[in-house]
Amino acid sequence: MNAILSTHALGRTFRTRGGPLHALSDVSIDCMPRHSLGVVGESGCGKTTLNRLILMLDTPTEGEVRFKGKPLRMLSVAERRAYRRAVQPVFQNPYSSLNPRLRVRRIIREPLAANTDLSGPQIDARVDEVLEAVGLTARDANRLPAEFSGGQRQRIAIARALASKPELMLLDEPVSSQDISIRAQILNVLTELRDEYGLATLFVSHDLATVRFMCDEVVVIYLGRIVEHGPANLICTAPRHPYTQALLAATLPADPDAPAMAVPPEGEIPSPLAPPPGCAYHTRCPFAREICRSVRPRAEADEAGGAVACHMVNQGGW
Amino acid sequence: MTLLSIRNLTVRLGRDALAPTILEEVSLDVMPGETLGLVGESGSGKSTLGMSVLRLTPPRLAEGTSGEILWDGRDILTMRGRDLRALRGAEISMILQDPMASLNPVFSIGSQLTEALRRAGRSDLMQAAEAALAEVRIPSPAERLRSYPHQMSGGMRQRVVSAIGLAQEPRLIICDEPTTALDATIQYQFLELLRALQGAHGMAMLFVTHDFGVVARICDRVAVMYAGRIVETGPVREIFSNPRHPYTRALLAAVPSTSTAPDRLPVIEGAPPSIGNRPGGCAFHPRCPMAGPDCQRQPPMERLAPRHEAACWRAREEAAA
Numbered sequence: 001m002n003a004i005l006s007t008h009a010l011g012r013t014f015r016t017r018g019g020p021l022h023a024l025s026d027v028s029i030d031c032m033p034r035h036s037l038g039v040v041g042e043s044g045c046g047k048t049t050l051n052r053l054i055l056m057l058d059t060p061t062e063g064e065v066r067f068k069g070k071p072l073r074m075l076s077v078a079e080r081r082a083y084r085r086a087v088q089p090v091f092q093n094p095y096s097s098l099n100p101r102l103r104v105r106r107i108i109r110e111p112l113a114a115n116t117d118l119s120g121p122q123i124d125a126r127v128d129e130v131l132e133a134v135g136l137t138a139r140d141a142n143r144l145p146a147e148f149s150g151g152q153r154q155r156i157a158i159a160r161a162l163a164s165k166p167e168l169m170l171l172d173e174p175v176s177s178q179d180i181s182i183r184a185q186i187l188n189v190l191t192e193l194r195d196e197y198g199l200a201t202l203f204v205s206h207d208l209a210t211v212r213f214m215c216d217e218v219v220v221i222y223l224g225r226i227v228e229h230g231p232a233n234l235i236c237t238a239p240r241h242p243y244t245q246a247l248l249a250a251t252l253p254a255d256p257d258a259p260a261m262a263v264p265p266e267g268e269i270p271s272p273l274a275p276p277p278g279c280a281y282h283t284r285c286p287f288a289r290e291i292c293r294s295v296r297p298r299a300e301a302d303e304a305g306g307a308v309a310c311h312m313v314n315q316g317g318w
Numbered sequence: 319m320t321l322l323s324i325r326n327l328t329v330r331l332g333r334d335a336l337a338p339t340i341l342e343e344v345s346l347d348v349m350p351g352e353t354l355g356l357v358g359e360s361g362s363g364k365s366t367l368g369m370s371v372l373r374l375t376p377p378r379l380a381e382g383t384s385g386e387i388l389w390d391g392r393d394i395l396t397m398r399g400r401d402l403r404a405l406r407g408a409e410i411s412m413i414l415q416d417p418m419a420s421l422n423p424v425f426s427i428g429s430q431l432t433e434a435l436r437r438a439g440r441s442d443l444m445q446a447a448e449a450a451l452a453e454v455r456i457p458s459p460a461e462r463l464r465s466y467p468h469q470m471s472g473g474m475r476q477r478v479v480s481a482i483g484l485a486q487e488p489r490l491i492i493c494d495e496p497t498t499a500l501d502a503t504i505q506y507q508f509l510e511l512l513r514a515l516q517g518a519h520g521m522a523m524l525f526v527t528h529d530f531g532v533v534a535r536i537c538d539r540v541a542v543m544y545a546g547r548i549v550e551t552g553p554v555r556e557i558f559s560n561p562r563h564p565y566t567r568a569l570l571a572a573v574p575s576t577s578t579a580p581d582r583l584p585v586i587e588g589a590p591p592s593i594g595n596r597p598g599g600c601a602f603h604p605r606c607p608m609a610g611p612d613c614q615r616q617p618p619m620e621r622l623a624p625r626h627e628a629a630c631w632r633a634r635e636e637a638a639a
């Protein structure tokens with residue numbers, strides 16, 4: 001099966017007054033049809049840069065993004081239109097992603113008018129259909145975003161993404177700004193739609209628990225580089241990279257009797273302006289040896305279908 | 319001996335008796351040295367409760383405040399300027415979500431810390447400030463005293479705020495979502511630090527949060543808030559293992575976990591009511607799967623176990639079932 005979207009050694013370096021800032025380096029991922037891939041990392045790890053590169057809001061300085069095998073920069077105008085229809089984003093904050101002056105119908109119509117050849121009545125029918133699919137009603141189409149709660153607004157944003165009949169939904173922290181009771185509703189809507197419409201999803205999050213619920217496979221990013229990838233159940237129960245282990249232990253379970261973290265991470269995330277040499281995590285890693293300070297570990301695939309970029313894991317050091 | 323005792327605290331949006339309420343008849347005790355978690359969704363009134371204790375609510379809410387907040391037998395709500403100044407920082411201090419809003423951007427860390435230490439009557443200000451930064455585990459504390467807030471990371475700034483908050487050895491610290499803006503690993507470190515500081519100083523904490531993981535990690539007791547009222551309170555283990563209010567139960571069930579991946583998350587339908595639109599009776603009844611006709615009346619807080627209370631007409635039936 002061919003990937004809908006893939007990135008190949010994707011990198012983005014920003015020039016800043018403080019020198020080059022490596023926001024993203026050597027990131028290769030595949031979004032397969034009907035597959036849900038999670039991207040996890042803390043602030044500054046490059047999650048947003050990855051999103052922006054995929055959405056063509058920014059261009060890579062290394063590597064490339066491919067849509068069905070073809071690099072984005074090579075797409076013809078027609079193909080580009082097809083791409084924008086096939087890959088639809090839902091952003092974190094529905095207070096900024098919906099134009100407050102437009103009625104819901106107009107908000108959902110715009111991408112359809114721009115990227116499809118549907119007629120006016122067809123578009124109207126589609127608007128009604130997607131509003132119902134996300135748990136709103138056709139009547140809501142005539143209201144303004146201000147008349148909705150945060151959870152309902154996020155449903156509108158999802159309906160807009162769904163309206164183009166995408167193949168891949170790019171979900172960038174879609175529930176992080178929501179209350180707990182609303183969070184569960186939105187996550188359920190997303191999984192139901194994914195199953196019903198056979199969508200692939202790329203789910204970007206800082207929260208491993210949400211990723212476990214939403215994804216089949218997970219990529220963990222630290223300072224712009226993939227440190228581990230593998231099936232979601234393994235990443236969340238038996239992570240192998242010391243950073244993934246720390247991230248999992250820091251994901252506090254709602255259980256007062258849960259054991260404390262054996263080895264909490266030390267220190268802070270280093271500045272991407274001056275990433276540490278060797279393995280970028282060595283400054284915080286309790287297992288770091290000499291080699292970790294000088295040689296960058298390569299990701300090595302394992303039998304479980306995952307890969308870990310860690311000298312100690314790959315050499316059986318511990 | 320109760321440290322802080324809140325009795326029937328009601329906060330309205332203004333003096334008018336018909337003005338919408340933010341808090342309704344909230345009663346709560348904080349014991350010396352304990353950590354009490356205040357959990358709820360946005361609009362539940364948890365932050366207003368924390369702010370009310372230090373009389374830091376905006377004038378409109380202050381006008382609409384009634385009830386009692388007892389500290390050492392004195393009502394904070396009737397205190398005047400000098401007494402309030404003696405209370406704030408010295409007896410009760412506060413850590414807010416955004417450390418950038420607590421710290422002054424144009425003064426160095428050292429000058430903001432020594433200001434608090436001077437109030438505590440310290441004379442060896444620079445040494446004391448350095449020791450205070452070392453205690454909150456800030457690397458190279460002597461150099462950091464000359465830094466400005468913008469030169470530090472979010473986690474480090476929050477440590478500075480804690481050092482300032484602890485400078486006068488308060489007996490209570492109100493923490494309003496202090497880790498919400500922090501990354502997971504940094505949050506973990508900060509919570510561990512707070513626990514260590516509590517062990518060393520013995521202060522009580524009123525910890526406002528929406529995150530049950532944080533509650534489980536650091537609280538002794540929990541009060542769950544919904545639409546301006548406390549709906550359930552009890553020891554942390556009791557709340558997690560035997561939640562009795564349907565809201566608490568539904569909220570706990572709705573949190574995703576790293577250990578399992580169900581097909582669906584159990585949800586609470588609808589959204590929390592906004593202030594001014596709260597339903598009569600039990601405010602949760604329109605969303606409650608167990609609601610019956612009696613839920614049109616406000617249920618009283620009922621004792622279910624020695625330290626476990628819930629405000630639900632069904633809480634007892636559940637216990638029998």
